[in-house]
Amino acid sequence: MSPIEIRKCNLNELQMYSKIPIAFQVESIYQIKANGTRGIELYEEKVKNPYIKDYDAVKGEGPTRWLKRFDMSNWGIFRAFEDETAVGGAIVAPGIYLGDLDKRFSQLFDIRVHPEKRRYGIGTLLLSAVTDYVQQQSCKYLKIETQNTNVPACKFYMKRGCDLGSIERYAYIGYPENEQEVRLVWYLSI
Numbered sequence: 001m002s003p004i005e006i007r008k009c010n011l012n013e014l015q016m017y018s019k020i021p022i023a024f025q026v027e028s029i030y031q032i033k034a035n036g037t038r039g040i041e042l043y044e045e046k047v048k049n050p051y052i053k054d055y056d057a058v059k060g061e062g063p064t065r066w067l068k069r070f071d072m073s074n075w076g077i078f079r080a081f082e083d084e085t086a087v088g089g090a091i092v093a094p095g096i097y098l099g100d101l102d103k104r105f106s107q108l109f110d111i112r113v114h115p116e117k118r119r120y121g122i123g124t125l126l127l128s129a130v131t132d133y134v135q136q137q138s139c140k141y142l143k144i145e146t147q148n149t150n151v152p153a154c155k156f157y158m159k160r161g162c163d164l165g166s167i168e169r170y171a172y173i174g175y176p177e178n179e180q181e182v183r184l185v186w187y188l189s190i
Contacts, residue, residue, distance in 0.1 A: 001120055002083045006129045009077040011067070017079055017089045018062035022112040023054035030148040032167055032182060040167060044151055053149055058177060063091060063110055076133040080113070080122050088113040090126040094137035106134040108144045123156055135190050142190060148182040162186040 009017065027050045030042040056062035066072060070093070080088035091110040095103035108130060113122045134142060144162060146153045164186055171183035 001117075004087070004120075004122055004125055005081045006125050007079055007081060008129070008133070009079050011072055011077070013079070014064050014067065014072075014077065016086065017077060017091075018056065018064055020079075020086055020089050020112050020114055021054075022056055022062075022110070023052050023115070024150065024152065026051050026053050026149050026151075028151050030151055030154060030182070030184070032148070032169065042148075042154075042164075066091075066109065074137075075109075076130060078126055078129045078133075080126055082117070086114075087117040088122040088126055090130050092130045092134055092142070094134045094139050103138065104140040106130075106137065106139040106142050108142055124160070127160060131188070131190050140190055142188040144186040144188065146184050146186065147178070148184060154184060154186075157186045157188075160188065162188045 026047060028044045028046045031045050033041045033043060035041050072093075074094060076090075076092045076094065078090045078092075079086050089110070089112055090108065092106055092108050094106045108127075111123060111126055111130075113126075131142060143165075144157055146157070148154075164184060166183075166185040168183040168185070172178035172181050
């Protein structure tokens, strides 16, 4: 594999960014088990029928849909290139609204690596670019949302020092394609 270059991009490149696949194979999920006074435990369980999960297909648009909902002018958009071919990307919103305006927090909205290029450290390079960017924005914490169906992402965040901040079992009620999923929110101190 050739060296990877991470580049900060602008909103005009969001359509190209969206062409990097985010889909992954769900082979296992994290089940949540309450352990009385010892807390909550995540345990991995194989699914009977593995399936493909594609976040972009859920709404049919990919990241370009955020332009309709948010002012993305100060968001960090990063793309990873190998020999001028885009192989990954990450999008972060610095200083997000979390019930009250708290500029200490940023939200990782998206991180993706082309399926053929996963497990080569590209995600780690992208996360590093994101944390450098939000640190320059005086943010202290990075908030990351994923689901119990994305075990590889959860393991990735755990390995990078993220702490599980909340487990929301009913976060997707009203979204039939996701109702059975559990939202897992991770935090990374920067």
